[in-house]
Amino acid sequence: MAQTTILVVEDDAAIRRGLCDALAFAGYAVGEYARGDGAVDWVLSSSPDLLLLDVLLPGKDGFEILRELRASHPQLPVIVLTARGAEDDRVRGLKRPRGVRMLRLGDRTVDLELGEIALASGEKRRLSSLESSILRYLAAHRGRPLDRRELLQRVWGGNSREMETRTIDMHVRRLREKLERDPANPTLLVTVRARGYMLADPEREDGV
Numbered sequence: 001m002a003q004t005t006i007l008v009v010e011d012d013a014a015i016r017r018g019l020c021d022a023l024a025f026a027g028y029a030v031g032e033y034a035r036g037d038g039a040v041d042w043v044l045s046s047s048p049d050l051l052l053l054d055v056l057l058p059g060k061d062g063f064e065i066l067r068e069l070r071a072s073h074p075q076l077p078v079i080v081l082t083a084r085g086a087e088d089d090r091v092r093g094l095k096r097p098r099g100v101r102m103l104r105l106g107d108r109t110v111d112l113e114l115g116e117i118a119l120a121s122g123e124k125r126r127l128s129s130l131e132s133s134i135l136r137y138l139a140a141h142r143g144r145p146l147d148r149r150e151l152l153q154r155v156w157g158g159n160s161r162e163m164e165t166r167t168i169d170m171h172v173r174r175l176r177e178k179l180e181r182d183p184a185n186p187t188l189l190v191t192v193r194a195r196g197y198m199l200a201d202p203e204r205e206d207g208v
Contacts, residue, residue: 003027004028004029004049004050005028005029005030005046005047005048005050006023006028006029006030006031006049006051006052007030007031007032007033007042007043007046007050007051007052008020008030008031008032008033008052009033009034009036009039009051009052009053009054009062009065010032010052010054010081011034011036011054011056011057011058012054013034015054016032016034019052020032034058035058035059035060036057036058036059036060036061036062036065037059037060039059039060039065040065040068040069041153043065043069043076044069044072044073044154045153048076049077050077050079051076051077051079052078053065053066053078053080054080054081054082055080055081056082066078066080071137071140071141072137072140072154072155073154101113103139103199105188105199106187106188107119107120108120108179110127110135110179112132112135112136112139115127115128115131115132117179125178127175127178130155131171131174131175131178133155134155134168134171134172134175135199137151137154138189138197142198142199143198144198145192145195145196145197145198146197146198147195147196148165148168148169148196148197149165150196151196151197152165152167152168168197172189172197175189176189187200188200
């Protein structure tokens with residue numbers, strides 16, 4: 001049976017060492033990181049089963065890290081470590097953004113929960129789970145071109161070393177076949193030269 005992996009992001013060396021030692025003694029595989037900047041990339045590349053995340057970190061605080069992780073990997077279990085006792089801080093740490101659920105792209109409506117595109121004609125087209133994840137990540141970062149490496153890391157869970165960037169091109173081509181009126185001349189899922197892909201016309205409706 002694979003060993004459960006727990007990652008600890010904590011800048012206090014003594015606390016971090018104590019947590020890691022206790023978890024290792026309990027039989028877990030443990031990773032540790034001391035700073036906020038770079039923590040998201042490190043966490044996603046490690047594909048953990050659980051994250052222990054301090055709030056007060058140098059470089060980037062824990063709440064910002066949590067927001068980024070929730071946008072790309074909403075199912076990752078996270079335990080927030082903090083000495084703060086204020087109620088609004090506790091609520092802020094527990095609140096889980098649901099991310100984008102519905103998209104309106106031109107005359108098309110995309111339900112990312114159901115994995116379905118509804119055309120104005122009434123026709124419906126199915127999305128795979130991976131296609132929905134790609135669209136969700138693009139929508140969460142609308143207005144910013146995303147390069148292939150970032151998409152591989154964020155959507156595929158940090159396994160980009162085992163894959164090639166043409167994997168993204170293949171999935172984008174399939175998405176365009178389902179989204180665009182003319183897939184050869186896309187206007188919704190566009191290519192930004194030398195920068196990557198971007199979701200255009202991103203009028204968005206967040207789920208409630």
